[in-house]
Amino acid sequence: MCINPPLYRNKKTQTVILRICGAAKPPSAGNLSAGMSENLHQLRCFGCGARISGVDASPDFRCADCGDLFEVEYPGWGERKGPDRPNPGALKWLWRERRCSAEGLDHSGVWRFRELLPILESFGNAVTLREGNTPLYHLPRAARRLGIDQLYAKHQGMNPTGSFKDTGMTAAMSVAKERGFEWVACASTGNTSASMAAYATRAGLKSLVLIPDGKIAWGKLSQAMDYGAVTCQLKADFDGCLTLLTEIVNEAPIYLLNSVNPYRLEGQKTPAFEIAEAFDWNVPDHLIVPGGNLGNSSALGKGFREMHELGLVARMPKISVIQAAGANPLVRSLAEHGGKSLEPVEAHTRATAIRIGNPASWRKAARAIQETGGWCLDVTEAEIAIAKAEIGAEGLGCEPASAVTLAGLKKLRAEGKIASSETVVLVLTGHSLKDADYTIDFHRGTLLTADESAGREAEIVSLQRNAQVVEATPAAVLAALKGRAG
């Protein structure tokens, strides 16, 4: 049986959809675009509320009036019966059907939901590497230990370049391409540069990466090199690189792709749609996200908020953000200033992806936490290392920054803030291969100092799996297996 409700409350679109369904094949981007305006967005300043057209933003994506960040909004969605307001039931049907589609754009877990990110003049400009559609894994061991049956990991490290950044990059790079840029750029300690470089070359654009001299996860920089980016090492920290880049994009026609770019967040909100869809549109109770530059928690909050406003889901999950204790400016902001102001900190953590002292999207993330009733807390280096090894032992693995989610969950559970009956989703942001050195150092016992591991030594040793040198005989090898937990 073929169900074909109108996708939009608009006669012309409805006719197109009905025609498509009559042909008994899933609607394609091309068909849909015949009946709807693809570009429906404007930018709204998060600080002063000023609204501008997408093409009028300054090159550094800061509000000319107050200097705050913009976010994308879709005015047509405000009217309850407006012609541009999507129909929830039809969307759910369409997005599901697209999973069987042969069209390239439908294979992207971002553009499959393109009705909720109408940021392009033409979806034909979308630059995709088949990002998204990432696995939602059950975590049986951690669930048992923590007494939470419904514990899942949404593994964004399974994206093409190995991190969650790909979902945002496909969106923002498509805008860069559509607007005719030849160069794109970012300041990045790793994952962003890898993702940007891949999507840039796929789009036929050239890319520039600014990195702080030293303190690089080489595995990540290797990708920017591999994908053909021009990489400049500067004698500056991350924030210094970003400041310099802001000057550069104000001088030269280079498109800025740091997370101040509001289109990145439009792509990064789509895992929220995937999560809701996986739970058959009953959202989980609790979502736990690592907090670095805070674009990801902001974006996921936006995704759930929009779904809720459009009637796709009945409520939002609690969204909690976990930071490393050595890079916890949002934790401090919420504890000391109620999330109204943020003091940058000097960031120290081995979880390089969240080693950020002055996060760009802190206001947006604070809103997501506060409006959903989530928490923000920090975890130590030892807690991160242990949690990472435990996620490895689930057969998943992740980069260190992702492991703060499990470490944070343990604290929340210990504090009685999460009930055993709740459904919890951890957002893992990067692949285990993103920082192989960290893994090797942990298992060889050279990662943590004695101070850092104090009191947790037995737990750490029980998780370590150093490669042993063994005599090449069956007896010696079998002896090595005795008493091993595996």
Added chain:
Amino acid sequence: MCINPPLYRNKKTQTVILRICGAAKPPSAGNLSAGMSENLHQLRCFGCGARISGVDASPDFRCADCGDLFEVEYPGWGERKGPDRPNPGALKWLWRERRCSAEGLDHSGVWRFRELLPILESFGNAVTLREGNTPLYHLPRAARRLGIDQLYAKHQGMNPTGSFKDTGMTAAMSVAKERGFEWVACASTGNTSASMAAYATRAGLKSLVLIPDGKIAWGKLSQAMDYGAVTCQLKADFDGCLTLLTEIVNEAPIYLLNSVNPYRLEGQKTPAFEIAEAFDWNVPDHLIVPGGNLGNSSALGKGFREMHELGLVARMPKISVIQAAGANPLVRSLAEHGGKSLEPVEAHTRATAIRIGNPASWRKAARAIQETGGWCLDVTEAEIAIAKAEIGAEGLGCEPASAVTLAGLKKLRAEGKIASSETVVLVLTGHSLKDADYTIDFHRGTLLTADESAGREAEIVSLQRNAQVVEATPAAVLAALKGRAG
């Protein structure tokens, strides 16, 4: 409209399928298993043709009579009208519908095709990490340079642990679990151990990895540690490790998961199904596969052969296997002995995943090449490095071993063996992050010796993207971009 032909030419199954379709939801594994025998396989010796039951194989998977390897066969498929012979049209419909299914097993690109790997007593025993369903990317730059419009890469490096091994491991690990083993083991230089360790812990089993002391790609070993494997370094080469492991599994109840295990190949054949499906069951003209232990080319050959025999596709593609010049035993076997015997070589190549001098599955691979009219050739270290950088510049990236496919294609094209009108698919076997050091060394100019790069210097320099140290001023950064191809 709902099309519901019988899946099997069997009244009972047909009834089940019709009932499922009537309920307007995709058939699940549970429903299907009600109407068909899940386990339909036996093992056939590739050398002497002896047939045994799957449970009667010796622990080292060698034929007791002639010492050759087994392959899985499905006797029910031989009878043109037999009840166990799948119905091609119904299968294509079912596999497509499963892409929209909410059931976990259907999210696996291996088990989605489970009717063609009925190796388990119950599909409920399948151990999956949502492997498969990997992207098929167009390669626009390489296509233009080589004058082949229809040039694609099937990127098996986008599997959960970053290599093609996952598709085979899900199959063989499921057998290990179903048969009640507590320990599994492999000798591996990298990708196999990473994959085995992940699936073992997912299955609740313990895993042992034997590796040669030294010559390890640490990025890969880091994964085996991360996923909790016990790793033993032995003073032996790869073949020595495998010999010792054979002794061990004959002594102790440990399940052998090297590629001599015929169930690995059953999983590894499924990318052939994905490729055929992506081309709407018109197979490409040519498939190009890296050749190391030769299990992958064997498996893909088997996949296309079975599809052809069952009437799912009209013909097989040519299958060509490319080796590194320093690890080319199959090239020599075919050139010097017509593929009838193989002399092991001492293997030398920086493409660690194919640094194998005595490949286990050479007979099966030779058959795949010979029966399809493909070629087998080798490429130099410089050719591999250049091809890898070119795949990086497409925005995809891959591990070095994967790049032999593009290097080989260039040679085949130069020799006039592939016409510009042909559709060519390169099988990329590992993710770029699997060997970040190789990428860094290439771009820094420290990978190749002067002898190795002789005559290709300009081409190599044009691809290198070393990170430059630049003064932290806009002018200095903009100067660094001048004249850069991106």
